[in-house]
């Protein structure tokens with residue numbers, strides 16, 4: 830589902846998507862509702878027109894992946910933590926999860942504009958937990 834009538838992604842990625850026979854693009858559409866229930870899981874989606882709000886269509890599916898843009902959701906941190914020019918939380922020390930505020934540690938995709946993978950996010954989560962534990966110990970907290 831794509832809410833516009835063309836892709837803004839890089840030309841090569843857009844062409845690969847359009848040339849893939851396993852992918853059908855539904856233009857000018859947004860997800861209205863993921864259909865299904867707790868016992869059977871996802872059964873499909875109902876889509877709605879982004880231009881024609883009266884248009885709806887139900888599509889059968891057994892899975893649902895949502896990918897909307899690459900801008901981190903960090904507006905609420907503005908003025909409180911240093912962010913990079915791409916709005917990711919800035920790590921202030923190499924190989925550490927330290928941020929611009931002492932005692933605040935950042936992990937996962939929100940602080941990583943390069944790898945953005947589950948395993949790297951989980952790894953930096955472990956780093957942040959250790960950094961926090963050591964910081965607390967240094968401050969005398971048990």
Ligand SMILES: Cc1cc2nc3c(=O)[nH]c(=O)nc-3n(C[C@H](O)[C@H](O)[C@H](O)COP(=O)(O)OP(=O)(O)OC[C@H]3O[C@@H](n4cnc5c(N)ncnc54)[C@H](O)[C@@H]3O)c2cc1C
Nearest residue numbers: 894895896897902905936937938939945946947948950951
């Ligand atoms: C379609 C798709 C396919 C992917 N495939 C792969 C793959 O095959 N292999 C792989 O390794 N990685 C894959 N990834 C990347 C992987 O999902 C991410 O790297 C990983 O989920 C990052 O984990 P995270 O905990 O840092 O962030 P997230 O999983 O994004 O979790 C952040 C959480 O914070 C919540 N949140 C946001 N703002 C606030 C707020 N203000 N207050 C409270 N909570 C908030 C969000 O709702 C979310 O639950 C894929 C990603 C997408 C979108």
